[in-house]
Amino acid sequence: MKKKKKDITIRNGRVVDPGNGIDEVTDLHISGGKVLALGQPPENFQPLLEIDATDQIVCPGLIDLNVNLREPGNEHKATIASETACAARSGITTLCCTPDTLPVIDTPAVVGQIRHKARKAGYCRLLPQGALTKNLDGSHLSEMAALKAAGCIAVSNCYTPLANTLVQRRAMEYASTFNLLTIIRPEDQYLCNNGCAHEGKVADRLGLPGIPEAAETVAVARDLALAETTGAVIHFHALSSASAARTMAWAKREGRKVSADVAIHQLHLTELDLEGFDSNRHVRPPLRTDSDRDGLRKAVAENVIQAICSDHQPHEADAKSSPFPDTEPGISGLDTLLPLTLKLVEQGVMDLSSAIARLTCGPADILELPLGRLTPGYAADICIYDPNRQWHVSAEQIHSAGKNTPFTGWEMPGRVTHTLLKGRLVFHEERL
Amino acid sequence: MSDNTTFMQADGVESLIDVMAGKIWTLINDKEIADPLMVGIRTGGVWLAERLHQELGLRDPLGTLDISFYRDDFTRIGMNPEVHPSDLPIPVDDRHIILVDDVLHTGRTIRAALNEIFDYGRPASITLATLVDRSGRELPIQPDVTGLHPSLDPDQHITLIGPEPLGLILGAKTNRTSRGDEQDRDA
Amino acid sequence: MSLSNKALQLDDEQRLLHFLTIDGLDRSILTEILDTAEGFTGVSERTIKKVPLCRGKVVANLFFENSTRTRTTFELAAKRLSADVLNLNISASATSKGETLLDTLRNLEAMHVDMFIVRHATSGAAHFIAQHADPGVGVINAGDGRHAHPTQAMLDMFTIRRHKGEFVGLRVAIVGDILHSRVARSQILALNTLGVSEVRVVAPQTLLPSDARSLGVHVYHDFDEGIRDVDVIIMLRLQKERMRGAMLPSEHEYFSLYGLTERRLALAKPDAIVMHPGPINRGVEMDSKVADGSKSVILQQVSYGIAIRMAIISMVIGTQNQRTQEVAV
Numbered sequence: 001m002k003k004k005k006k007d008i009t010i011r012n013g014r015v016v017d018p019g020n021g022i023d024e025v026t027d028l029h030i031s032g033g034k035v036l037a038l039g040q041p042p043e044n045f046q047p048l049l050e051i052d053a054t055d056q057i058v059c060p061g062l063i064d065l066n067v068n069l070r071e072p073g074n075e076h077k078a079t080i081a082s083e084t085a086c087a088a089r090s091g092i093t094t095l096c097c098t099p100d101t102l103p104v105i106d107t108p109a110v111v112g113q114i115r116h117k118a119r120k121a122g123y124c125r126l127l128p129q130g131a132l133t134k135n136l137d138g139s140h141l142s143e144m145a146a147l148k149a150a151g152c153i154a155v156s157n158c159y160t161p162l163a164n165t166l167v168q169r170r171a172m173e174y175a176s177t178f179n180l181l182t183i184i185r186p187e188d189q190y191l192c193n194n195g196c197a198h199e200g201k202v203a204d205r206l207g208l209p210g211i212p213e214a215a216e217t218v219a220v221a222r223d224l225a226l227a228e229t230t231g232a233v234i235h236f237h238a239l240s241s242a243s244a245a246r247t248m249a250w251a252k253r254e255g256r257k258v259s260a261d262v263a264i265h266q267l268h269l270t271e272l273d274l275e276g277f278d279s280n281r282h283v284r285p286p287l288r289t290d291s292d293r294d295g296l297r298k299a300v301a302e303n304v305i306q307a308i309c310s311d312h313q314p315h316e317a318d319a320k321s322s323p324f325p326d327t328e329p330g331i332s333g334l335d336t337l338l339p340l341t342l343k344l345v346e347q348g349v350m351d352l353s354s355a356i357a358r359l360t361c362g363p364a365d366i367l368e369l370p371l372g373r374l375t376p377g378y379a380a381d382i383c384i385y386d387p388n389r390q391w392h393v394s395a396e397q398i399h400s401a402g403k404n405t406p407f408t409g410w411e412m413p414g415r416v417t418h419t420l421l422k423g424r425l426v427f428h429e430e431r432l
Numbered sequence: 433m434s435d436n437t438t439f440m441q442a443d444g445v446e447s448l449i450d451v452m453a454g455k456i457w458t459l460i461n462d463k464e465i466a467d468p469l470m471v472g473i474r475t476g477g478v479w480l481a482e483r484l485h486q487e488l489g490l491r492d493p494l495g496t497l498d499i500s501f502y503r504d505d506f507t508r509i510g511m512n513p514e515v516h517p518s519d520l521p522i523p524v525d526d527r528h529i530i531l532v533d534d535v536l537h538t539g540r541t542i543r544a545a546l547n548e549i550f551d552y553g554r555p556a557s558i559t560l561a562t563l564v565d566r567s568g569r570e571l572p573i574q575p576d577v578t579g580l581h582p583s584l585d586p587d588q589h590i591t592l593i594g595p596e597p598l599g600l601i602l603g604a605k606t607n608r609t610s611r612g613d614e615q616d617r618d619a
Numbered sequence: 620m621s622l623s624n625k626a627l628q629l630d631d632e633q634r635l636l637h638f639l640t641i642d643g644l645d646r647s648i649l650t651e652i653l654d655t656a657e658g659f660t661g662v663s664e665r666t667i668k669k670v671p672l673c674r675g676k677v678v679a680n681l682f683f684e685n686s687t688r689t690r691t692t693f694e695l696a697a698k699r700l701s702a703d704v705l706n707l708n709i710s711a712s713a714t715s716k717g718e719t720l721l722d723t724l725r726n727l728e729a730m731h732v733d734m735f736i737v738r739h740a741t742s743g744a745a746h747f748i749a750q751h752a753d754p755g756v757g758v759i760n761a762g763d764g765r766h767a768h769p770t771q772a773m774l775d776m777f778t779i780r781r782h783k784g785e786f787v788g789l790r791v792a793i794v795g796d797i798l799h800s801r802v803a804r805s806q807i808l809a810l811n812t813l814g815v816s817e818v819r820v821v822a823p824q825t826l827l828p829s830d831a832r833s834l835g836v837h838v839y840h841d842f843d844e845g846i847r848d849v850d851v852i853i854m855l856r857l858q859k860e861r862m863r864g865a866m867l868p869s870e871h872e873y874f875s876l877y878g879l880t881e882r883r884l885a886l887a888k889p890d891a892i893v894m895h896p897g898p899i900n901r902g903v904e905m906d907s908k909v910a911d912g913s914k915s916v917i918l919q920q921v922s923y924g925i926a927i928r929m930a931i932i933s934m935v936i937g938t939q940n941q942r943t944q945e946v947a948v
Contacts, residue, residue, distance in 0.1 A: 199829045200829060200830055200833075201830045201833035201834075203828075203829075204828035204829060204830050204831070204833060204834060205642065205804065205833075205834060206742060206743065206766055207742040207763075207764050207765030207766030207767065207801055207804055208742050208743070208764075208765075208766070209742075209765070210829060212829065275623065275624070276623060276624070276627070276746070277742075277743035277746045277747065318719065321719065321720075321721050321751075322719065322720055322741075322747065323720070323739065323741040323742070323743040323744040323746070323747040323763070323764075324741075324742065324743040324747070325741050325742060325743065325764070326741050498658065500658065501658070501659075501662075501670035501671070501672045501933075502670060502671055502672070503672075506672055506673075506933075506937060506940070507937075507940040507941075507944075508940070508941065508944060509937075509941065510634060510934075510937030510938050510940065510941045511634075511655065511933050511934045511937040511938075513651050513654075513655070514654075515654070515655055515658040516657075516658055517657055517658045517659075517660060517661045518661060519661070525666075547671065548670075550667075551665055551666065551667035551669070551670070552665050552666055552667070553666050
């Protein structure tokens with residue numbers, strides 16, 4: 001074989017590729033931007049670059065199903081360039097961005113603009129979600145065929161409610177015509193009733209307007225029924241309640257075409273963390289009870305919830321500098337996605353292979369994309385991290401433009417040392 | 433307070449009070465004050481005033497002042513957690529007042545007490561009686577009647593203990609506690 | 620980072636730095652507030668109705684929500700302590716013009732204000748201001764959203780202690796819109812901290828928090844049962860907008876079920892007292908005969924409110940003063 005420019009060998013790392021059932025210390029060879037082989041290289045393979053991954057974990061690059069990069073429209077919070085660079089540092093090689101930008105991602109032009117910016121930055125594969133309705137107005141269907149042709153991998157109406165269940169049904173039907181995944185944030189707007197915290201003992205005491213668990217469970221039940229009627233493939237984003245997770249387990253047993261993800265902070269924080277009104281813990285859906293967190297952890301461990309996402313919502317300081325209910329919800333989550341998931345392994349929630357699966361092949365399978373595995377011929381999107389390095393979260397350690405993290409001071413396991421996108425090194429840690 | 437020594441026992445204090453009562457009697461007669469109103473400053477001043485009030489057989493009930501709200505060191509030491517209401521049961525307007533305190537040191541307590549009395553009304557006169565008149569004055573205030581003039585070092589501290597039996601103790605000046613040490617309020 | 624209520628409100632020596640919520644305060648500090656207020660009750664009866672304790676201090680009444688009554692008692696309390704008072708009624712429109720709460724705060728701090736007394740429609744607003752205020756500036760919560768109204772609760776405790784002597788053994792019923800009431804939340808915390816034997820809440824399910832029992836109360840839907848043998852009855856104000864709609868069908872039905880009448884009052888202990896944070900909706904929350912009757916202590920609540928607020932203002936200013944001195948040394 002002729003020596004090619006992009007030929008790389010990652011030596012002696014512990015390769016964890018859950019999608020292919022691999023967990024062993026070996027070499028990984030990359031050629032032409034694609035995975036070439038594990039173990040023995042083909043004859044005459046002479047890599048230009050060798051990365052020593054001794055004592056490190058080598059896994060597929062992470063896929064984050066749900067991020068808001070704020071561009072276009074809110075570049076004072078974050079930009080595609082700033083957040084894709086942060087993703088690369090965090091071992092994330094694929095980002096699915098939500099359509100709630102300004103303007104909304106509801107035309108091929110906006111899709112094109114976003115993809116162009118991402119390519120120019122060059123850190124990360126950016127896959128936009130298109131708007132389910134025009135301008136997210138909740139009543140008029142978007143041009144989904146055109147959006148798909150322009151590169152959208154799914155459609156969603158984000159947090160904006162649809163006008164009624166009839167629109168919901170037709171939107172699902174129309175999306176399924178083009179084999180477009182419908183991503184739903186299940187939430188009944190009337191039950192939400194301008195709440196900002198889980199309706200329960202903490203909100204009762206703090207006097208915070210509550211969002212009942214039923215706001216989610218009602219919507220999950222409704223949308224499962226509509227999906228069955230329409231035959232559409234749907235995906236629930238950011239489940240927050242154990243009850244919704246149990247419904248998902250039932251749907252899975254029934255063989256329904258439905259998947260779900262959870263935001264990583266929901267697997268660590270609960271309503272109890274709202275004491276003191278820390279606005280960095282203001283999230284939507286709200287942090288719920290201990291038993292909700294435990295139920296979600298169980299569902300993730302059992303693969304009832306197939307993906308863990310960051311639900312990245314970077315904010316400028318002002319957005320969080322108000323009394324709790326008046327602040328904008330969301331956590332800047334890219335930097336902490338991998339370490340917080342590894343923390344679940346430390347805490348015995350699941351094994352390493354399952355944890356990596358929820359960040360790689362799990363989301364890839366939801367999107368039905370040939371990503372998230374180290375299968376020969378697949379794009380060489382790779383994350384290498386040192387599992388023995390601990391670090392503490394602080395504003396300086398957060399590389400997203402949004403410093404709004406509730407995990408300040410937490411000790412995090414695992415530090416990404418190299419990230420490769422299509423066989424190209426997009427991040428490597430400068431060793432002192 | 434472990435290194436305190438007794439300065440005077442109860443019988444000594446009681447006889448000083450007798451002497452003070454006699455001096456007050458003479459003074460009010462000289463000034464032709466018929467019906468004085470006696471006011472004690474919390475806490476030691478009230479113990480003394482109760483005894484003097486009885487010995488002199490005064491007609492009107494005894495008044496008590498808690499100068500916590502008038503202290504000039506509030507901004508340094510904060511609110512006294514053991515504040516009691518002042519109680520002046522009779523209007524002070526045009527009355528001759530005998531103000532009683534245990535130890536006259538810097539004069540700041542008396543300054544505060546005078547201010548407080550004037551917030552209740554306009555007395556005809558105020559006569560000051562203190563058990564101990566010690567050195568260390570920071571304000572131009574002098575007693576009209578006093579029981580004792582001990583000679584003390586600036587870092588010595590004399591305190592009336594009570595209410596039963598009364599006694600005077602002497603100790604090195606304790607560091608001011610931030611929570612409003614009653615004995616230190618004169619400083 | 621957020622501090623616990625205790626860490627935010629108390630210094631190392633357990634003295635009040637801010638007064639934001641009853642939550643996190645123990646019985647000794649609540650008792651200290653009540654005792655200090657006793658000292659201030661006489662001030663209103665003097666020829667000169669003020670003491671020089673806070674002379675030269677500037678207290679800003681920062682009211683983002685209109686309330687003439689509460690603002691007036693705070694103003695009077697501060698003035699009786701000889702503080703200078705700034706009254707700022709900041710309408711919602713001013714803040715929506717782009718000036719944030721922090722901007723407002725910084726502007727006032729530039730005028731060397733020593734204390735903020737804050738009322739705001741949003742839960743957590745007073746916490747937010749306390750967390751962002753300069754060191755040495757105390758914050759008192761005069762009502763934030765549904766969260767807390769701790770000075771109102773303390774004046775209610777003062778009123779109860781004046782009438783009942785102590786808290787141990789008392790049964791207290793709080794009646795009405797618990798869900799939206801910051802007053803009820805603070806009262807429940809204060810009553811339980813001070814050791815009453817039972818706190819009851821009486822309301823239809825639509826006016827109760829989702830998990831009312833977790834607040835430490837017994838829940839009654841039937842007023843006749845809930846009022847039986849209680850020592851203290853606290854009636855809450857029902858906002859007009861809640862009276863018709865999905866919360867309650869009508870004023871008429873509310874009064875028939877939850878209005879305090881002489882007949883119902885007879886079910887309580889013979890020496891029971893009736894309280895209300897005001898202003899009363901006569902004929903909705905209670906009958907006029909009860910409001911003006913011998914068991915009503917509603918007007919005393921108002922006058923005790925000044926002494927309680929004098930106590931809290933002076934305690935907070937005293938602690939903050941000392942803190943700045945310590946920093947300066």
